Amino acid sequence: MPDVTVTTLQEMKQKGDKITMLTAYDATFARAACQAGVEVLLVGDSLGMVVQGNDSTLPVTVQEMAYHTACVKRGNQGALLVTDLPFESGASAQQLHADAVAVMKAGAHMVKLEGGAWLAEPIARLAQIGVPVCAHLGLTPQAVNLFGGYKVQGRGDAQARQLRADAIALEQAGAAMLLLECVPSELAAEISQAVKIPVIGIGAGAATDGQVLVVHDMLGLSLTGRVPKFVKNFMEGQGSVQGAFEAYVKAVKDGSFPAAEHGFSA
Ligand code: KIV
Numbered sequence: 001m002p003d004v005t006v007t008t009l010q011e012m013k014q015k016g017d018k019i020t021m022l023t024a025y026d027a028t029f030a031r032a033a034c035q036a037g038v039e040v041l042l043v044g045d046s047l048g049m050v051v052q053g054n055d056s057t058l059p060v061t062v063q064e065m066a067y068h069t070a071c072v073k074r075g076n077q078g079a080l081l082v083t084d085l086p087f088e089s090g091a092s093a094q095q096l097h098a099d100a101v102a103v104m105k106a107g108a109h110m111v112k113l114e115g116g117a118w119l120a121e122p123i124a125r126l127a128q129i130g131v132p133v134c135a136h137l138g139l140t141p142q143a144v145n146l147f148g149g150y151k152v153q154g155r156g157d158a159q160a161r162q163l164r165a166d167a168i169a170l171e172q173a174g175a176a177m178l179l180l181e182c183v184p185s186e187l188a189a190e191i192s193q194a195v196k197i198p199v200i201g202i203g204a205g206a207a208t209d210g211q212v213l214v215v216h217d218m219l220g221l222s223l224t225g226r227v228p229k230f231v232k233n234f235m236e237g238q239g240s241v242q243g244a245f246e247a248y249v250k251a252v253k254d255g256s257f258p259a260a261e262h263g264f265s266a
């Protein structure tokens with residue numbers, strides 16, 4: 001068991017201590033993030049873009065997710081390790097189940113799934129076999145082709161209502177954590193209040209229980225030259241990657257990141 005568990009994160013939410021999360025794909029960066037005090041490491045399928053150079057996360061395989069999970073596990077020092085289930089895991093309920101087991105065997109402590117209320121059944125089934133699930137709502141990059149681009153989600157009354165209902169349904173199904181990506185800050189604040197499980201935001205304002213960024217983004221590295229609005233370059237004013245990680249943790253903990261300029265309006 002890691003030092004940081006689902007219980008730790010629940011306690012942090014109750015106390016109002018901000019949770020810090022960063023993506024990690026290898027042992028060295030995982031170790032550096034832990035030494036800076038990051039509580040949660042995410043082996044994100046963003047590795048399909050930032051590591052593999054694909055133009056979306058869709059080509060990533062579960063074997064690749066398991067490989068990077070094993071790499072991160074070797075560098076981990078006490079953080080909770082969350083691994084994304086890739087696009088291909090959605091092929092069937094059986095596939096999802098088998099892939100969740102595969103990444104847990106590789107060292108994950110929790111899996112992350114993109115999608116809404118229809119994930120209630122898989123989440124409940126995974127909880128039954130001992131797999132905690134983080135539900136990822138809002139801009140779910142595996143659905144980029146459905147959305148017609150990487151666009152803010154949850155704008156307007158109907159979409160906001162849907163997102164709120166999805167969050168509550170997935171908490172009731174047994175989700176251990178919620179991740180909100182690119183949703184209006186006000187809506188993310190409401191959802192964070194409405195559910196008891198920790199809510200981590202990316203492009204979701206400062207009122208969520210914690211924050212996550214893709215490590216390449218927050219180090220000012222960009223393959224495409226396009227930098228999302230919610231990203232801050234933490235290398236600025238720092239002489240090292242370690243310093244940038246420490247600045248990120250400090251800024252999330254003291255509430256200075258994200259600033260209003262990093263968020264979206266309704
Ligand atoms: O894959 C990833 O890095 C993610 C984060 C952006 C939340 O899912």
Ligand code: NA
Pocket residue numbers: 044045046057084
């Ligand atoms: Na992801």
